[in-house]
Amino acid sequence: KKNTFIKREDFFKQILYLSRKKNLSAKKIRGVLKKSYSKNSLPSIRYIKKLMGSSGKKVQKKNHRALASSIVDYIYARTLKLNGLESSKKLSKKIHKKFGKKISASYHLRLPSSYPKTIPLTSKFKSKLHIWAGISSKGSTKFAIFKQNMNSDLYRDILAEYLIPFAFENFDFDF
Incomplete structure (x- = not known):
């Protein structure tokens, strides 16, 4: 356990040196350490970032636009x-x-x-109009013109006022 503690101390010194003097990121520091030590004994990238502290954080750039x-x-x-x-x-x-x-x-x-x-x-444009019409092989319904947004109540009213009379005139449907 004492050897791992010394290794961590060595890692700590090397990580601080590489991050402050060479301005390397955590991934690049791990790559440099990989060349000197075995892969199993290396600290994780998260641990390296933790040791680097605020120096490893990326600075957000101001949006110039x-x-x-x-x-x-x-x-x-x-x-x-x-x-x-x-x-x-x-x-x-x-x-x-x-x-x-x-x-x-x-x-x-x-x-x-x-x-x-x-x-x-x-x-x-201040006013907007919405137009609804039904089209079939036997013709088309009259145009329904309205200003408000369509919801289910308005749609039912349009069907009752325009589509059902058209269907009675042109088709043999029993509603």
């Missing part, structure tokens, strides 16, 4: 003020004039789920 919070606040306020009716190209030009930073409209002004933090722009 991320926007400053002041620009994000400006875009958000402008979007709310104009109800999202300003094009993203115009908005990027105004940001360039005000803050002196060029931004890519296609990168920074995209969906909120994408990385980095972005501003959701509402539709340029």
Whole structure:
């Protein structure tokens, strides 16, 4: 047991030397130690990382394309003020004039789920219409036009109002 303790002490010194002086990663340190010692007596990569401490941790790089919070606040306020009716190209030009930073409209002004933090722009068109119609070999139903999102209640109403009368006129179905 005393020999393994000495070996660990030797490993400890070598690991610290290699990590601090040579700036090697834990895998590369294990590779260097493999050349000097048998594979079974080597410490694990996890143990090497533990000995290296904070020097072995990778530093996260700042995303250079991320926007400053002041620009994000400006875009958000402008979007709310104009109800999202300003094009993203115009908005990027105004940001360039005000803050002196060029931004890519296609990168920074995209969906909120994408990385980095972005501003959701509402539709340029205020009202949207949804159209539903049934088509068969004997013709088509009248168009059902509605503004709200379709749910099961609305779908049942559309079927009752448009599809069932069409089926009674054109087919011999008993509903």
